[in-house]
Amino acid sequence: MQGGGGGGGLDEASCRTETEAEKEAWRLLRESVVTYCGNPVGTLAACDPGDKNPLNYDQVFIRDFVPSALAFLLKGEGEIVRNFLLHTLQLQSWEKTVDCYSPGQGLMPASFKIRTVPLDDTKFEEVLDPDFGESAIGRVAPVDSGLWWIILLRAYTKITGDYEMQERVDVQTGIKLILNLCLSDGFDMFPSILVTDGSCMIDRRMGIHGHPLEIQSLFYSALRCAREMLASDEGSKNLVKTVNNRLSALSFHIRQYYWIDMKKINEIYRYKTEEYSTEAINKFNIYPEQIPYWLMDWIPEEGGYMIGNLQPAHMDFRFFTLGNIWSIVSSLTTPKQNNSILNLLESKWDDLVGNMPLKIVYPALEKEEWRIITGSDPKNTPWSYHNGGSWPTLLWQFTLACIKMGRIELARKAVDLAEKRLYADHWPEYYDTRSGKFIGKQSRQYQTWTIAGYLTSKMLLENPEKASLLYWEEDYDLLEICVCGLSKTGRKVCARGAAKSQILV
Numbered sequence: 001m002q003g004g005g006g007g008g009g010l011d012e013a014s015c016r017t018e019t020e021a022e023k024e025a026w027r028l029l030r031e032s033v034v035t036y037c038g039n040p041v042g043t044l045a046a047c048d049p050g051d052k053n054p055l056n057y058d059q060v061f062i063r064d065f066v067p068s069a070l071a072f073l074l075k076g077e078g079e080i081v082r083n084f085l086l087h088t089l090q091l092q093s094w095e096k097t098v099d100c101y102s103p104g105q106g107l108m109p110a111s112f113k114i115r116t117v118p119l120d121d122t123k124f125e126e127v128l129d130p131d132f133g134e135s136a137i138g139r140v141a142p143v144d145s146g147l148w149w150i151i152l153l154r155a156y157t158k159i160t161g162d163y164e165m166q167e168r169v170d171v172q173t174g175i176k177l178i179l180n181l182c183l184s185d186g187f188d189m190f191p192s193i194l195v196t197d198g199s200c201m202i203d204r205r206m207g208i209h210g211h212p213l214e215i216q217s218l219f220y221s222a223l224r225c226a227r228e229m230l231a232s233d234e235g236s237k238n239l240v241k242t243v244n245n246r247l248s249a250l251s252f253h254i255r256q257y258y259w260i261d262m263k264k265i266n267e268i269y270r271y272k273t274e275e276y277s278t279e280a281i282n283k284f285n286i287y288p289e290q291i292p293y294w295l296m297d298w299i300p301e302e303g304g305y306m307i308g309n310l311q312p313a314h315m316d317f318r319f320f321t322l323g324n325i326w327s328i329v330s331s332l333t334t335p336k337q338n339n340s341i342l343n344l345l346e347s348k349w350d351d352l353v354g355n356m357p358l359k360i361v362y363p364a365l366e367k368e369e370w371r372i373i374t375g376s377d378p379k380n381t382p383w384s385y386h387n388g389g390s391w392p393t394l395l396w397q398f399t400l401a402c403i404k405m406g407r408i409e410l411a412r413k414a415v416d417l418a419e420k421r422l423y424a425d426h427w428p429e430y431y432d433t434r435s436g437k438f439i440g441k442q443s444r445q446y447q448t449w450t451i452a453g454y455l456t457s458k459m460l461l462e463n464p465e466k467a468s469l470l471y472w473e474e475d476y477d478l479l480e481i482c483v484c485g486l487s488k489t490g491r492k493v494c495a496r497g498a499a500k501s502q503i504l505v
């Protein structure tokens with residue numbers, strides 16, 4: 001465990017006294033720190049003293065560590081983050097197999113544990129023991145881990161100013177390995193990444209296989225981070241070009257095909273189907289009958305959002321909070337779309353925030369859908385856990401998005417709401433019911449990313465100028481890139497060129 005440092009009760013940046021909730025949160029966050037060979041390297045997912053069966057919650061998760069890292073960085077404590085980045089980097093090229101099959105080399109683990117192994121009768125050695133999905137429930141590879149690693153590396157560099165770190169040969173190689181894995185050619189026709197169900201924060205079957213928005217928005221921001229951090233030498237030239245082309249194609253694809261608002265839903269409602277041609281309007285052959293009943297009444301006049309997933313003849317109309325918020329943060333969505341998403345969140349506050357920010361997905365899968373899509377998962381019953389539960393950790397991403405769009409009041413409202421309950425309820429992992437009224441059925445208490453998400457949100461609100469180091473503005477150059485060359489041939493028209501005018505910048 002890490003000792004000392006900070007936590008004295010006075011918030012240095014604002015010179016105000018910390019609240020009881022903040023004091024406790026800092027104490028708990030520090031207690032969750034794990035050391036490796038005497039150095040702090042991460043935080044445990046949960047430290048619930050009442051939990052007799054912690055499963056893998058006693059491990060350091062890559063995605064869970066991000067808000068912890070930001071809390072430490074904003075407090076001026078970069079060491080733990082640096083150690084985390086360098087140690088997880090070593091795990092990247094670990095030999096990993098599931099039933100004699102090995103995934104790609106750049107894969108980052110979902111989590112790791114520190115084990116003590118005996119060397120002889122008297123001596124012990126500490127080893128890092130990663131889980132790439134070969135022990136995780138469901139055996140799913142965590143696609144988001146590598147993306148979060150790149151995003152965190154850039155945040156570390158921006159906040160500490162330690163640029164030497166990203167220039168190290170091993171760090172540059174790490175970035176390239178992750179990129180190679182994400183950018184490798186496959187059978188896919190889309191610029192978005194194709195993944196299996198449960199490959200991100202929602203790590204159980206929830207019907208998000210294919211091209212889920214969360215992965216696409218993390219992919220987009222990781223590409224933007226990597227482009228900034230890759231050394232500008234001959235060796236990286238082609239990779240940077242590939243990254244730029246992918247960024248451009250990805251943002252076009254998502255902005256054009258994932259966006260819905262009242263106008264777009266009405267268009268889909270009147271879609272013709274079975275259009276066989278390159279000029280088809282209904283490119284993915286979406287049957288209008290697919291528009292769910294709840295959506296017709298739910299979509300407000302003002303506002304819109306990115307759907308959860310797009311596949312042939314399938315649009316997943318559920319609202320996934322992290323994917324939408326991270327699209328705002330990374331500028332995957334246009335400035336106008338960013339504001340529209342926040343308008344929707346504001347007008348649907350009771351559904352998406354209710355008693356506890358924020359609902360992970362809206363609405364929940366029920367009855368037959370729940371049975372077929374989740375595989376009758378008793379943890380993911382309607383309005384619980386991943387299936388419409390409320391996850392306070394999402395507060396920090398929401399706060400960041402609100403600060404970026406100049407809507408601080410919205411973030412404050414959410415933080416105030418969370419602050420009151422989280423402290424009293426002992427920092428639960430998630431809340432259940434339609435309005436987030438109850439502590440989750442199987443929720444851990446003293447969940448670290450709940451605690452860290454709250455602290456990070458508070459610090460971002462106190463120092464909004466620091467927030468600007470963690471989000472991206474629109475990149476206008478990207479909108480100009482198009483590599484298909486069709487517009488010049490005259491025979492066929494480049495679909496992107498033709499649609500450009502519709503993409504509201």
Ligand code: GLC
Nearest residue numbers: 045061063064200201202203
């Ligand atoms: C659960 C969550 C996952 C999280 C892990 C540790 O498996 O679904 O997102 O990383 O717990 O907190």
